[in-house]
Amino acid sequence: MKLYDMLLSGNCYKIRLFCGLLGLEYETVPIDLAKQENRSPEFLQLNPRGQIPVLQDGEIRLWDSTAILVYLARQYGAPHWLPLEPSALAEVMQWLALAQNELLYGLARARAANLFGRPWDIGQCQELGKRGLAVLEQRLENREWLANGRISIADVACYPYVALASQAGIALDEYRHIGAWLQRIGRQPGYVGMPGL
């Protein structure tokens, strides 16, 4: 397996983390967003959206971090990572949606504005991100994992930009249940970190 990757990208880290948890080996191809390597004609052939990560697994090529998590879970993971029973699958999907909305357009954009000077309105992004954190904090009040009582790709997808919240200018001190959940994930066999954690 080959992962088109950038070390500081939280979306790429979702895949590296999940590969770690599943014990999957892969090689990485570094893509430098600062040099706009993601907009080169060669890269746009791999992913017309011009985004990382991209995964190549034999003949199968996939873009989008959520789609890649879904693929890896179904292809290589135990059923609890992505159960297929309709309501259980939808429950995982709900938290994948939070990861793609409040966390990505809130926390990740605030972080990108802070760290990389991206032109987003930091205050608006932080406000959206904090809404996502409030929902997570409430959800985790009496639960260990986000969906179906087991660790799943929902936890993997939500983890990176929450764990990196300080880089988005948001302190996690008051989010006690989120803090405990981050630690639970950090104790999973095969866990790998990233710079800034």
Added chain:
Amino acid sequence: MKLYDMLLSGNCYKIRLFCGLLGLEYETVPIDLAKQENRSPEFLQLNPRGQIPVLQDGEIRLWDSTAILVYLARQYGAPHWLPLEPSALAEVMQWLALAQNELLYGLARARAANLFGRPWDIGQCQELGKRGLAVLEQRLENREWLANGRISIADVACYPYVALASQAGIALDEYRHIGAWLQRIGRQPGYVGMPGL
């Protein structure tokens, strides 16, 4: 089945459209975002994110339009709406991701700024939305449907905010393949429209 719904919401329309295509009956509970009914304590009990749509089906309650589409497809739909083979499932997920990213944070936000005075930067949103449209146009150049050669919830999820692009200040004239795809969807048995289409 009960759908917490707003007529002008493209995300709610995704569910109404899919219920139409599947021939499912449901009742609606109107939620008025202008009156902030989505932030009431009662509604936040249904969905802590304070968003519509929410679906109640017997004991099962779900929020998030994508999660609801996934649930309905698995529970009531033929397999082609959401195939479970790993790479086919991931292919649908890729286009659900486009719907939740470029289309929602691009087209839908530009529309909400235009129609409802939401505080988003219209130019930034339109630029993101046009990126999504370019990817769709290329994808549909030699394909009838977005994923796996069959109509799926990927098409249902992408349809509303693309079809409503003129309300986001974006003309679709130059997107010929998208135009043909919109018409194909409009010809499906059970298709329902919404105001503005």
